[in-house]
Amino acid sequence: MFMRFLFLLLLVSGSAFASLIGQQGVPAQYMQTTEDATIWAQVGNHVVNVGNIRAGQIVAVTPIAAEYYEFRFGFGTGFIDKGHLEAVRGKQRIEDSLGDLKKPLSNQNLITWKDTPVYNAPDSGSALFGTLSANLRYPILSKLKDRLNQSWYQIRIGNRLAWISSLDAQEDNGIPVLTYHHILRDEENTRFRHTSTTTSVRAFSNQMTWLRDQGYTTLTMAQLEGYIRNKMNLPAKAVVITFDDGLKSVSRYAWPILKQYGFHATAFIISSRIKRHPQKWDPKSLQFMSVSELEEIQDVFDIQSHTHFLHRVDRYKHPILLSRSYHVILFDFKRSRRALSQFNPHVLYLSYPFGGYNGKAIKAANDAGFHMAVTTVKGKVKPGDNPFLLKRLYILRTDSLETMSRLISNQPQG
Incomplete structure (x- = not known):
């Protein structure tokens, strides 16, 4: 019984x-x-x-x-x-x-x-x-x-x-939040091979296989929030998988691999760049997912915000968010939440563009209704961390599985 x-x-x-x-x-x-x-x-x-x-x-x-x-x-x-x-x-x-x-x-x-x-x-x-x-x-x-x-x-x-x-x-030395952006097959990657934000289908598949074989559980951002606020029991072997930007390669390559292993992930979407209709695949350009593609991947991906219009840099290559007023940032954050509500009524998590943030951005994120925000600062997430300054980790295309194991295992980060 x-x-x-x-x-x-x-x-x-x-x-x-x-x-x-x-x-x-x-x-x-x-x-x-x-x-x-x-x-x-x-x-x-x-x-x-x-x-x-x-x-x-x-x-x-x-x-x-x-x-x-x-x-x-x-x-x-x-x-x-x-x-x-x-x-x-x-x-x-x-x-x-x-x-x-x-x-x-x-x-x-x-x-x-x-x-x-x-x-x-x-x-x-x-x-x-x-x-x-x-x-x-x-x-x-x-x-x-x-x-x-x-x-x-x-x-x-x-x-x-x-x-x-x-x-x-x-x-407990914290939960690793993994960061990905673009993913391509080796033979079609002629333009982005030397960018740290592009990984290969082979490397990503091997990394996900390793996580599966090692018994890792993939967490949602809501579960990560429960962890940092001391409100949820979670397994020791746990990891959060995130993809920034909302590129078409995510639905083409990452989604089937994650789905095969029953994994969950978070897609931080630049809401102004969502396409009305799917584009014909072109590995030599940065293409963004369409409405239908975003709807299709939601059995694996939780749709969250990567801002609306603020994912740009100024002439000095600095994130444009850093030079904007609090009210402009707040307006953008709220607009992104509204735009993404067609996919997810609970858009509660934010990824700062290019990892750029300041006091105005943190206040705006809170005032816009976000519960947490992730950065590109290297490290793991621990209970009691500032929920608007969460750290993440990059696993590069050229990193070995031994390097990955060292990064995400329960060891203190240097």
């Missing part, structure tokens, strides 16, 4: 999911596990096995009219079968393990790359609370060092404070 419920959860998402699991105002109660109990939670778009809680552990759960209980798991809700729990016997001492439950989060996560032991105290000799599964991001409350100078991460599961050794998990 419980597995049938989980299958149902996999079929629902967004507000439907929230309404299904939401039981606002129902007080939590402490219960004790009678045996090792598997726990589940929504991570990204899926409900997955996120670990287990050992027999005899006390957790706070929310009783609801179902065959499972809900409990607090990271930034979301976990699920545990009612058959694994019973009322707490006698006067169990649980206060020592509860601590300050209102303590703010630290904008820091840990990452699990294997099934990871969770302890009742910052001591590997203490009793096990349970385990966290591989491929999770989980919020850290604080860190400390033990008498052997070993670092420990304090976390919270089901209103219980618990500990994970830094020998068993890593600190």
Whole structure:
């Protein structure tokens, strides 16, 4: 029965999911596990096995009219079968393990790359609370060092404070947001071979194959927003794929590859350059997607803004946005959102033209109704980052897969 419920959860998402699991105002109660109990939670778009809680552990759960209980798991809700729990016997001492439950989060996560032991105290000799599964991001409350100078991460599961050794998990160094523009076959690329913003179909296909084979999940910008605002559980192996400008080569070459692997991506579109009808393919010119092409790729691509008329440079080759007034920028941003609303009623994310921004552009982006904006500054996105100054990474046509692995793996960026 419980597995049938989980299958149902996999079929629902967004507000439907929230309404299904939401039981606002129902007080939590402490219960004790009678045996090792598997726990589940929504991570990204899926409900997955996120670990287990050992027999005899006390957790706070929310009783609801179902065959499972809900409990607090990271930034979301976990699920545990009612058959694994019973009322707490006698006067169990649980206060020592509860601590300050209102303590703010630290904008820091840990990452699990294997099934990871969770302890009742910052001591590997203490009793096990349970385990966290591989491929999770989980919020850290604080860190400390033990008498052997070993670092420990304090976390919270089901209103219980618990500990994970830094020998068993890593600190989260952020989610990579990959930047692409133009994509061509090697034999037809006679004009753009030496531009860093053009990649080859072969290189892009190899990169996407590598992401698939390594088990990466591709995120939407909305999920990235949930991550930086500490509102969503996401897998450890996660990446955001973005394409700037809205070039025809995206629908011709990138879209089929991404679709083949079931990947999601974001297309930042210069709304004034959308064509009324598809153009005949010409690899020697920069062609832009048409209305019908943009409609067709939406099973893979989320359509977002790359401005309306501001994707230009001045005579000094500087982004023209930098010399425009706040009111001109605001007008352009709003116009772009309106123009793109025919494809997406939720145009909430912006890519600055040529990565150029200043205080006026940041204020205009916020005032125009955008939730986040991406730059071309190199780096990864972390919780608590300024949502209007998000960093990205370039993977070039000439980069090896080893270089790609080094760039997007969970290592600190230099």
